[in-house]
Amino acid sequence: MATATARVSEFETIPSVSPSGTRALWAAIRRKPLGAASALLIVLIVFTAIFADVIAPYDPLAAQPEIRLAPPSRAHLFGTDDIGRDVFSRVIYGSRISLWVGLLAVGIGTLVGMVIGLASGYWEGNLDMVLQRIMDAIQAIPGLMLALAIVSVLKPNTTNAMLAIAVVIIPGNSRIVRGAVLSAKQNRYVEAAEALGCRQLHILALHILPNVTAPILIIASIWFGNAILIEATLSFLGLGTQPPTPSWGLMLSSTGRAFMEQAPWLAIFPGLAISLAVLGFNLFGDTLRDAWDPKLRSNR
């Protein structure tokens, strides 16, 4: 979490982001090999999640006690766990949980954060003051602790872990959107639209929102990686996805730690999967930023 907060504060100062659309992104991906690698990694993970049924050689829940704790072999690429389930198949299915949590948590967190940020930045005044103080108050509580507390109150499961992560995401997002709205409001065309008597919602949706999309997408991609990390952490602590569902964090804590000396592969592969997924989204966030942030582009 430390790094999650730090990662986000790296982006709190996004100056004036000008998205020249997908073309700049393609250019960045082509120019930076790491960008291409991250895009490839994400495509691979999404592909794995969608076609898990086809790719996984075994049923992730089917136990075969006679081959328990078997080391990696040709039949079981990542070995088997303490009740003889195929670790490779479980890792493959685990990508579904991670992506699902990432998608919904970041989706909800971004959407709510965006609405609050838009309202706060556009109308300013008392509404802004109240909303931002509430955001401050949420942000004053460390993310992981807040997520832990929410999950423990709601009941530990995947859906609630997702909601908890969304709540953690909201304040930072709202602040970034608010900043972008405040600077977008200075544009002449916004003034012109106001002078022409356009409705406020129309101005917000048509003239202000497009200015906010780039920072939102950058931050969402970074948060996606963090959401996967937080879900894994919650599951690791027993407060996220519950057994026997294959979740990477849960696999690490339930069998990975218990049998770590006898069967280190139980800890190695799920951890590797989490790291690669998070790495992919982190690098992709960097690529987006390089592509859409002209100031940074000239600096690097």
Add this chain to the structure above:
Amino acid sequence: MYKYVIRRFLLAVPVLLLSSLIVFGLMRVMPGDALTALMAESGNVSERELAKLRKDLGLDRPYHEQYLIWLWQMVSFNPGYSIFTNEPIAVALKKAIPVTFELATLAMILGLAIAVPVGVLSAIKQDTPADYTGRVVAVSGLSLPDFWLGTLVITFAAIWFRWIPPLGYASFWDSPTKNLQQFLLPAAVLGFRLSAATMRMTRSTVLEVLREDYVRTAWAKGLAGRIVVYKHALKNALIPVVTIVGGQLGTLLAGAVVVETIFALPGMGRLTVEAILFRDYPVVQTNVMLVAGILVTLNLLVDLTYAWLDPRIRYR
């Protein structure tokens, strides 16, 4: 300056009050109260006993009264008793805080010792293999889950060196060697994770500062490279780094929840997680608020450090 500090503290009060409301509200959202949840797990407790316990703990009072009582307890540094262990929370905190403090300090020192030199090197040697290596290590540091790193470190220390960290916490003053053996690995894991963000920030700010006019002047004067980089550039480059480090310190103090759990260190993080698992609400409330208070104070300290590092910034 003093006015600024006082104003910031006054602004922090409503934020902390709101945080306390959120935390308190969260703990009351649950159907039934803390005690019902606790007793349902142990079973076999009569209604009368439950009612008596509830009365003893003040849980039969209206919410606003409970909240005010708790607030008063927090303000007067007497946060009441744990439902689960019946121990005064202050006593539990007194044991846990030094552990987390030591872990956080060590991790911070290790993290900075890696991050700043590597970040500076990465910037000076931009786009060379050294730079790429530094950046790849930094991004991996951001992506490796600390619970995985911790688990691997313990596993491979046990497999390869037949060594496991000594069990049972020993304070530094009682047994410095045992204490350091317990703390070095978790601090290294945390430090590595922290160093990643700091390293990236150091690199990009040093790159920016190296393009400033006064740095060019320093070069033009014929100063040695070391002096230009470390004396002229680094001080200004460190300002955004301070924000990141300030944020990290807060989170570290919040208890490196996972690392403390893996390495069996009885710190704040573990205390809080255990309290959450046992639904020990008074402890959870107190710990979360304490950490929120520390974070808000740290943010203020970070802002004040800015002024010290960059004389152009003056607070009024």
